[in-house]
Amino acid sequence: MNINENIRWLLSFYRTSEISGALFFGQLARSMKPGIIQHNMTQQFADEAQHSRYWADCLQQLDMKPIKLERSYQDYYLKAAGLPSNLMEVLAITHVFELRVFEQYSHHKKIITQPKIVLQTLDTIIGEEVWHLKWVRKALKDMEAEYGVNEVQSTIKRFMQADRDAYLKVTDEYQDRIDSMMLTA
């Protein structure tokens, strides 16, 4: 498959996933009462929306049009994980999702030869993702007093399993595209 077509597909996939992330976290923020967690979640969904714009800008600079994709990673993930039912589960699902995003973008950065603008966009986004991981981890730690360490840990474990199931479903398609870019590099 054409390398440019693979880049276009992958960046479009990221763009769609970031939009879905913004909507997902926006809806979760609405379910919360005012406070520091809702405040941070609001910042997070604003960031996700911004990341989507970064990918749109990146595609534009590469003279590529985004592909309209029907499904995002979140769709697969939510199907596997189900919706959260309390604040701790909201944070656990957020934590697992953010870890996946971080790993995926870090993995993508290992592609040796790729347009500079893609690397710059990845660096910008990864920088912001670090804060997402940090605040959620702290909030989950604080919740151990209310929910118990075991309950928090087992919830994270359950959502991680769902994440693995979702990842396997999408891996075939986008891993092939990344691999082909790596082989070409």
Place this chain on the structure above:
Amino acid sequence: MVDEKQFFSDMANILACPAEQINAKTKMLDLVDNSFTLVELIIEMQELYGISFGQIELKTVENVGQLQELFNID
């Protein structure tokens, strides 16, 4: 102690719908227009009643009566 009538009324307040629309047999999916509204409802009700339960317990809940049981409402 919260009774059934108060429980239905609290649900109606959160969902901004008439309380008469809610009874034990009402299906949860008939009350919410999307799954995120259900998340909002469940989280707010848990905070209101000082009760916490998770996804696993909620999995079997299909109607308001089953939700009442989770909240221990007679």
